Amino acid sequence: xxxxxxxxxxxxxxxxxxxxxxxxxxxxxxxxxxxxxxxxxxxxxxxxxxxxxxxxxxxxxxxxxxxxxxxxxxxxxxxxxxxxxxxxxxxxxxxxxxxxxxxxxxxxxxxxxxxxxxxxxxxxxxxxxxxxxxxxxxxxxxxxxxxxxxxxxxxxxxxxxxxxxxxxxxxxxxxxxxxxxxxxxxxxxxxxxxxxxxxxxxxxxxxxxxxxxxxxxxxxxxxxxxxxxxxxxxxxxxxxxxxxxxxxxxxxxxxxxxxxxxxxxxxxxxxxxxxxxxxxxxxxxxxxxxxxxxxxxxxxxxxxxxxxxxxxxxxxxxxxxxxxxxxxxxxxx
Numbered sequence: 001x002x003x004x005x006x007x008x009x010x011x012x013x014x015x016x017x018x019x020x021x022x023x024x025x026x027x028x029x030x031x032x033x034x035x036x037x038x039x040x041x042x043x044x045x046x047x048x049x050x051x052x053x054x055x056x057x058x059x060x061x062x063x064x065x066x067x068x069x070x071x072x073x074x075x076x077x078x079x080x081x082x083x084x085x086x087x088x089x090x091x092x093x094x095x096x097x098x099x100x101x102x103x104x105x106x107x108x109x110x111x112x113x114x115x116x117x118x119x120x121x122x123x124x125x126x127x128x129x130x131x132x133x134x135x136x137x138x139x140x141x142x143x144x145x146x147x148x149x150x151x152x153x154x155x156x157x158x159x160x161x162x163x164x165x166x167x168x169x170x171x172x173x174x175x176x177x178x179x180x181x182x183x184x185x186x187x188x189x190x191x192x193x194x195x196x197x198x199x200x201x202x203x204x205x206x207x208x209x210x211x212x213x214x215x216x217x218x219x220x221x222x223x224x225x226x227x228x229x230x231x232x233x234x235x236x237x238x239x240x241x242x243x244x245x246x247x248x249x250x251x252x253x254x255x256x257x258x259x260x261x262x263x264x265x266x267x268x269x270x271x272x273x274x275x276x277x278x279x280x281x282x283x284x285x286x287x288x289x290x291x292x293x294x295x296x297x298x299x300x301x302x303x304x305x306x307x308x309x310x311x312x313x314x315x316x317x318x319x320x321x322x323x324x325x326x327x328x329x330x331x332x333x
Contacts, residue, residue, distance in 0.1 A: 019327065020276045020291040027298045036305040045301060047182055053297025054190035055080075055245045055252070056264050057290075060271035061190075061197040062113075062241030064289045065234045067272055068201070070214040070281030071120060071127035073235060076242040076268055077261035078138035079112050083246025085142045088151035088256025091168050098170035105243045112138055113239015117232030131235075135265070142258040151256035167254060174251035186248045190293075193241060198286040200237075210234060214281025263314065270317050271296050273324045 031040040039045055059076045066073045083105045090101035112134060119130035154162045176185045201207035209230040212220040221227045245264075250256045269279075275292030277284025299320075303313050 017276065017288060017291075020274065020288050020295070023274055023324075024291055024295045024298075027295050027302070031298060031302045034302060034306050039305045040302065043182070045305065047184070049297045049301035050187055050294070051184040052300060053293050054184065054186045055248050056267040056296070057190045057271065057293035058193050058241050058245040058248065059238075059264055059268035060289050060293055061193050061286065062238030063265075063268040064272045064275075064277050064284060064286055065197060065201060065210060066127075066238050067269075067277050067279060068214045068281060068284050069210045069231050069234045070217060071231065071234065072131060072269070072279070073113075073116065073238045074128065074131040074265050075112065075116055075134035075138055076238060076245075077264040078135045078142065079109055079239055079242035080246040080249055080261035080264060081258050082112070082138045082142040082145075083109055083243040084250035084253075084260050085146045085151050085256035085258050087247045087250045089145065091170060092153060092165060092256075093151065093155055095165075095168070098168065101170075102247060105247055106240060109239040109241075109243025109246070110236050111239070113236040113242070114232060116239070117235030120235065121228040121231040139258070146256065146258045148258065150258070152254070171251045171254060174248055175254070186252065189244065189248060193244060194286060194290060197237070197241075201286055206230065206233070211282055214283070216282075266314070266317060266321075267296060270321050270324075273321055279325060 035041060059080065063073055063076060086108060087101055087105045090096040090104055091098060096104075116127075116131050116134045119125045119133070120127045123130075153164050153167060155165055156162055174185055174189070177183065178185060178188070201210065209220070209225050212223065212225050213227055213230060217227060246261070249260050253260070271292035272284065272289050273279060273292070274295055275284065275288035275290070277288060277292075296317075299316075300313065303316070
């Protein structure tokens with residue numbers, strides 16, 4: 001079984017790196033051409049591009065694990081919103097210690113992700129349907145606990161009046177900038193999440209299990225791979241990454257918004273696919289996803305400095321996903 005898993009993982013990592021590098025280089029060339037009166041040449045533009053890509057990049061780390069196993073997770077944006085709301089409520093409204101507030105959010109992310117995994121792996125529900133159900137449920141739960149309003153520094157008293165509380169230091173730390181304001185703390189959190197997921201995927205037997213399941217689930221099962229457990233833990237990791245992203249999102253926005261993260265699942269999928277992770281499963285890697293995160297980050301920033309409307313950005317992201325999948329298909333034929 002070890003030789004089978006090693007063969008699967010070796011094939012999975014070969015090939016797409018050059019295509020991901022070319023996509024990044026093309027994006028940089030686009031930035032040089034459409035530089036918005038020199039805005040692309042400023043160091044602040046590149047710093048902000050990486051900062052803005054960090055939260056969806058955290059989601060992309062978990063999404064990559066799920067996609068490699070042959071699944072998909074449409075619930076990451078909603079789980080992000082739920083985590084953001086709970087973090088704001090516990091840390092701002094209820095003045096919980098930061099460790100307790102963060103622990104509760106991480107537990108919620110693990111629970112929601114595990115539920116999606118159990119629906120898919122144990123009950124044999126299609127991942128699209130299982131995570132779509134979780135997407136609706138988590139979004140509804142976020143709106144329920146927040147009463148459909150943003151959880152900010154204004155706290156309603158029993159008599160209907162409002163009082164204002166200050167943001168806890170943990171919010172300011174997560175949203176801080178280091179190294180002379182050239183590096184965001186959120187970016188460091190993203191890199192830490194990337195490192196953990198990379199080690200699990202590339203250096204741990206569990207990662208080889210994911211590649212084996214995504215390559216051929218039945219062959220993996222016959223080889224002794226614990227398929228149901230491995231797939232469930234992949235979704236649990238995706239939920240954990242969504243919770244971390246929600247904590248960062250709440251700190252950046254200084255509030256918990258139940259509408260936050262809408263469409264982030266599309267961005268996370270785009271980052272993984274552009275990096276070279278195959279939607280059919282069994283091929284890809286976190287290193288490639290990192291290239292996809294930087295590519296999408298630059299794309300968003302280039303469109304932003306050139307004042308391209310949000311609707312056009314979403315349409316372009318959809319076109320990019322289709323183009324990336326078609327490129328994979330041509331390579332496999």
